Amino acid sequence: MDFKEILFLTYSSIKERKTRNALTILMIIMGCGLLVSLNSLSQGLIFFVEQNFKKILPNQIVISNTDKIQESSIDGIRNKLQVLFDQNMTLVGKNIPFDNKAIQYLKDIPGVQLINPAYQGVVMLNYQNYSQITNVLAADINNLTDIIPDLDVGLDGLNLTSQNYVIIPQKIGEKIFLNFSEMAINNSLNNEYNDQFKDSKTVTINNLKELTSVKSNPSIHNTFAVLRIINSTGNPIIDNSIFIDVKEGKEILEKSDDYDLLFLTYDDIDEVESIVKEVQKYFNYQVTILNSLEIVKSLTKFIIGISTFISSIAIFSLIVGSIGIIITIYTSVVERTREIGIIKALGGTNRIILGMFLTESVFLGVIGAIGGIVFGFLGSHVLLSGFLYFLNLPLDIYPVFNIVEISKIGLVVIILSIFSGLYPAYKGSKISPVNALSKYS
Numbered sequence: 069m070d071f072k073e074i075l076f077l078t079y080s081s082i083k084e085r086k087t088r089n090a091l092t093i094l095m096i097i098m099g100c101g102l103l104v105s106l107n108s109l110s111q112g113l114i115f116f117v118e119q120n121f122k123k124i125l126p127n128q129i130v131i132s133n134t135d136k137i138q139e140s141s142i143d144g145i146r147n148k149l150q151v152l153f154d155q156n157m158t159l160v161g162k163n164i165p166f167d168n169k170a171i172q173y174l175k176d177i178p179g180v181q182l183i184n185p186a187y188q189g190v191v192m193l194n195y196q197n198y199s200q201i202t203n204v205l206a207a208d209i210n211n212l213t214d215i216i217p218d219l220d221v222g223l224d225g226l227n228l229t230s231q232n233y234v235i236i237p238q239k240i241g242e243k244i245f246l247n248f249s250e251m252a253i254n255n256s257l258n259n260e261y262n263d264q265f266k267d268s269k270t271v272t273i274n275n276l277k278e279l280t281s282v283k284s285n286p287s288i289h290n291t292f293a294v295l296r297i298i299n300s301t302g303n304p305i306i307d308n309s310i311f312i313d314v315k316e317g318k319e320i321l322e323k324s325d326d327y328d329l330l331f332l333t334y335d336d337i338d339e340v341e342s343i344v345k346e347v348q349k350y351f352n353y354q355v356t357i358l359n360s361l362e363i364v365k366s367l368t369k370f371i372i373g374i375s376t377f378i379s380s381i382a383i384f385s386l387i388v389g390s391i392g393i394i395i396t397i398y399t400s401v402v403e404r405t406r407e408i409g410i411i412k413a414l415g416g417t418n419r420i421i422l423g424m425f426l427t428e429s430v431f432l433g434v435i436g437a438i439g440g441i442v443f444g445f446l447g448s449h450v451l452l453s454g455f456l457y458f459l460n461l462p463l464d465i466y467p468v469f470n471i472v473e474i475s476k477i478g479l480v481v482i483i484l485s486i487f488s489g490l491y492p493a494y495k496g497s498k499i500s501p502v503n504a505l506s507k508y509s
Contacts (some may be wrong), residue, residue, distance in 0.1 A: 074420065078427045081400055087385075092392040093436045095166040099439020100481045104474055105448040106382060108467035110375035112452070116465045117367050127181075128214065129340070129359040130305070131330040144367035145234050152479045166327040174332060177346050179339030183326040184211045187317045193310060194272040194325065198244035202411040204273065206317015207331065207491060209233060214333045217304055219296065229314075232290035235311040241297050246271070253477045259330070265432050271390030273312065275320050290320060294364060337361070386481065393432055397425050400501075408496055409504025418497040425496050429489020430482065 082089050119186050120383060171183050186207035193200045203217075212235065213219045219235070236246065246269065272290050300307055318325070334343055344357055401408070408421055448467040456463060 074423050074427055077078050077430060081404065081424075081428060085396075085400065085403075088396055092314055092432055092440065094387065094388035095385070096394045096433065096481060096485070097439040097443050099382065099387075100437055100477060101443030102385055102439055102448055103379060104444025104469075105467075106379050107454060107473050107477065108376055108444065109446045110119055110371055110471050111468035111470055111473070112448075112466050113371050114368050115468050116463070117371070117492045118364050119276025127334055127337070129332040129334065129343065129347075131166075132328070132356045132358070133166055133354070134352070140497065142490075156248060160464060162420050164351055165507055166330055166365075167325055170329070170350070171327075173350055174330065175322060175451055177343055179334050179336050179343050181335040182211065182214060182333040182371060183236045184208060184331040184333070185314070186322045186329045186331060187307075187314065187320040187321050188328040189317070189323075190276060191310075191320065192276060193240070193244060194245040194274070195269070200240060200243045201276070202240050203231045204312060204317065204321070205305070205309045205329070206312050206314045206321065209311070209313040212311055215331055216298065216311070219298070232292045232313070233295035234500055235293060235296050235298060236271075236274065237307045238297055238299050238308070239307055240310060244271075246294070246297065250420065272309075273320060294314075331490045341471050386484060389436065390484050393485055393488035394494035395491060396432070397429055398495070400428065401425060401492050401496035404496075405499060405504045406410060408499050409501045412501035413497075413505065421497040421499075422493050425493030426486065426489055431495065432489075433482040435483025436485070437481040440481065441478060442476055443476075 149339055166185060171185055172184050174180060180417070184207050186205050189204055189206075190201060191204045193202050207215065216235070257344060270291055270293050273292055312320075332343070332347070334340060340359060340361055344359070348355065389390060411421065445467075452465060452467060455461075
């Protein structure tokens with residue numbers, strides 16, 4: 069008996085018992101489909117996290133010398149963002165200074181492209197009759213595009229040193245009713261005298277200490293033209309702080325040459341870990357470093373942990389499918405006892421009988437794996453769409469199907485099917501032809 073005849077007998081058996089086999093395949097499809105769906109959803113979520121957090125801190129590391137920030141973890145990252153960039157937080161205690169010597173050392177680290185030092189503080193922002201206490205970051209206004217990537221749009225040719233400028237996030241602007249999405253730059257490159265905004269809006273920024281002073285009017289140095297209102301980015305650095313030039317910030321906040329934050333821009337993502345180690349080593353591990361890779365790694369570990377836990381539950385569906393294969397093949401052996409006896413009487417060997425039933429279990433596994441992959445593909449889109457719809461989350465998250473991972477799941481399903489059919493196939497191959505024929509004579 070050749071392989072074609074074994075396939076024919078297998079097909080005849082499956083067709084004859086199609087209802088039972090269909091239910092067994094359905095159980096395999098459910099288990100395989102759940103694993104494929106969970107894998108694609110977790111991969112899609114990880115991809116979403118990576119892309120969005122890289123936008124938050126693109127090619128950038130934030131170094132803080134505060135002492136109220138926890139170590140790296142999900143809670144620690146949330147604490148870091150709150151302490152560093154929450155507009156309602158006051159200044160925190162410092163461990164070590166960020167002076168020009170430290171900045172020069174960091175510039176010499178391989179892979180470091182730029183160091184942008186900044187002062188941080190809390191000020192009173194005034195526009196017409198409206199006021200808002202807010203966080204302020206004072207950095208070199210000519211290098212702010214490294215912190216706010218979209219800021220360079222429309223700024224070509226504008227002399228940023230001609231007057232005091234301020235950049236205000238949309239959420240802060242709305243609180244003082246400064247409600248326009250983006251300031252238009254009316255700077256003509258052909259007119260050397262037209263070096264400012266036409267009809268630009270102005271605000272005043274005062275140190276909180278000035279509120280208790282006897283001065284009735286702010287000084288001219290505290291008056292700023294609004295350079296840009298920036299839309300919400302999801303970046304707490306940008307969304308919760310107004311930005312002014314470092315010189316004005318030093319004066320308003322009454323700072324020394326000791327900076328509060330260092331924005332380190334790197335040119336090679338592969339150098340990030342070595343840069344972080346070098347920075348921590350220089351500052352004797354007394355600084356807090358925040359970068360997108362750190363956040364992505366922590367969130368990825370969290371996502372993988374949850375996905376693994378849920379996948380372990382889905383594996384039980386595969387186990388149920390495997391038990392279904394055992395029952396199906398064993399029942400097929402019992403029902404085909406007479407057929408086994410005839411085949412053996414005509415010269416069939418135990419290997420042929422074993423091959424017959426193993427081929428049947430492989431067939432169930434292959435059909436179940438293919439159906440499960442298709443079901444997982446469709447199910448992941450349905451589950452994700454339903455989840456985002458009912459929770460009203462306008463997020464651009466899509467399932468990501470990794471061919472290698474899906475192939476592994478399909479291969480596991482087929483191997484599990486083979487092992488499930490091994491025992492009943494072995495029992496069928498050991499049936500004596502005399503007993504098989506005499507039982508049904």
